[in-house]
Amino acid sequence: MPSDVFPQTLSTWIRDRLLDGSGGGRREVDRHVMEVYAFPLRVYFLGTRDRALGEPDEVIQGFFADRLARPEFFAQWQASGLPLRRWLMNALNFYLKELRRQNQRGHPGGEADTSEPEAPGADPAAEVDRAFVVSMVRAALRNVQRDCDLNGLGPHWTSFFEHFSLDRAYADIGKDLGVDAARAMVMARTVRHRFQAELRRMLSIDGPHGEIDQTILSFVEGGRS
Amino acid sequence: MSEKPKPATTNADLSPDLATRMLRLGMVGPRRGVDDVIDRLRTPDGWQWWEGCMSELGEGSAADAATRLVKGRADLAFITSAKELHKSRMAAGNPVPQRLASMAAYYACIAAALVHHKKAITGQSPELLSEALADLAASTPEPWSDLIGKAALTLSKDK
Numbered sequence: 001m002p003s004d005v006f007p008q009t010l011s012t013w014i015r016d017r018l019l020d021g022s023g024g025g026r027r028e029v030d031r032h033v034m035e036v037y038a039f040p041l042r043v044y045f046l047g048t049r050d051r052a053l054g055e056p057d058e059v060i061q062g063f064f065a066d067r068l069a070r071p072e073f074f075a076q077w078q079a080s081g082l083p084l085r086r087w088l089m090n091a092l093n094f095y096l097k098e099l100r101r102q103n104q105r106g107h108p109g110g111e112a113d114t115s116e117p118e119a120p121g122a123d124p125a126a127e128v129d130r131a132f133v134v135s136m137v138r139a140a141l142r143n144v145q146r147d148c149d150l151n152g153l154g155p156h157w158t159s160f161f162e163h164f165s166l167d168r169a170y171a172d173i174g175k176d177l178g179v180d181a182a183r184a185m186v187m188a189r190t191v192r193h194r195f196q197a198e199l200r201r202m203l204s205i206d207g208p209h210g211e212i213d214q215t216i217l218s219f220v221e222g223g224r225s
Numbered sequence: 226m227s228e229k230p231k232p233a234t235t236n237a238d239l240s241p242d243l244a245t246r247m248l249r250l251g252m253v254g255p256r257r258g259v260d261d262v263i264d265r266l267r268t269p270d271g272w273q274w275w276e277g278c279m280s281e282l283g284e285g286s287a288a289d290a291a292t293r294l295v296k297g298r299a300d301l302a303f304i305t306s307a308k309e310l311h312k313s314r315m316a317a318g319n320p321v322p323q324r325l326a327s328m329a330a331y332y333a334c335i336a337a338a339l340v341h342h343k344k345a346i347t348g349q350s351p352e353l354l355s356e357a358l359a360d361l362a363a364s365t366p367e368p369w370s371d372l373i374g375k376a377a378l379t380l381s382k383d384k
Contacts, residue, residue: 134239134241134244136248137247138239165247181378182377183374185377185384186371190363195250196252199250199251213252216248219245
């Protein structure tokens with residue numbers, strides 16, 4: 001594969017893997033896309049008038065199987081200039097249209113579309129963004145927890161998760177772990193750095209974005225609506 | 226084994242509100258001076274470098290400095306004058322390695338004053354200083370991490 005197929009501006013993480021000729025890199029990209037984007041796409045699908053087309057998980061898996069098999073899929077995304085989640089949302093729309101046509105061909109005479117119209121006032125992009133945040137944070141937590149387990153940082157993970165996610169005081173966490181509150185805080189902070197880096201990596205993959213802090217703020221503001 | 230039930234440490238049920246709160250942890254904010262020290266600490270010889278910086282805290286080795294500052298055997302006047310010396314060496318005109326080493330010593334002095342003398346010897350905002358110390362503590366070797374972590378917690382509202 002020629003190296004100029006994927007421009008330098010494409011997410012570095014994705015680009016590096018797509019240029020790996022073994023196929024392992026492409027599989028890694030596909031895994032990431034399925035892990036992080038299946039949930040927001042499912043939410044999007046359920047908000048469309050096409051939701052009667054099939055069981056949501058099956059439709060989304062069918063979409064991935066069809067689109068991720070296309071060699072130029074990510075190069076086309078890059079050319080679009082859209083965040084990956086928006087590109088996937090648009091691509092899913094086209095896929096749903098294809099499914100609809102297939103269904104109509106399978107039922108000559110064509111049954112009328114009896115599904116309910118999209119809810120008035122719904123903002124599909126905002127719904128996808130909210131679901132994307134949940135999915136990305138969940139994946140980042142999972143990856144960091146796995147990394148901690150592999151590196152003997154299980155107690156550090158516990159301190160991080162229980163403090164930042166469950167609001168437990170460091171003193172209480174420390175008692176469980178057999179350390180003082182300051183040590184529990186430092187342990188949590190160690191994992192917080194890893195979690196921060198993982199979130200920022202995932203956001204950079206979804207790019208093109210502006211400055212990542214600004215992107216996070218826009219998601220936080222969107223989450224309040 | 227404790228009978229007390231422990232909270233779940235999985236993220237299977239992540240609500241949108243919690244996800245948004247966790248997402249905020251991804252923000253890094255404007256770059257601080259202490260970030261340069263932390264970056265240096267994360268290089269392969271970072272901890273060795275830190276020990277070298279600590280040995281500049283008065284006469285003797287890093288171990289001597291640790292004894293004085295970590296174990297609370299330095300009086301406040303010594304700590305304050307050491308902090309002022311290193312603050313002056315952090316001035317922009319000095320070479321970067323000198324400024325970085327002095328910044329490391331500067332934060333160690335501030336931490337020792339907070340922990341052993343309950344005294345803030347800097348005008349930095351407690352909240353920002355606590356954050357800086359907490360991040361620094363997560364990168365420094367022991368026994369410094371313990372000292373700096375305790376200082377961070379002293380100032381922190383997030384306990």
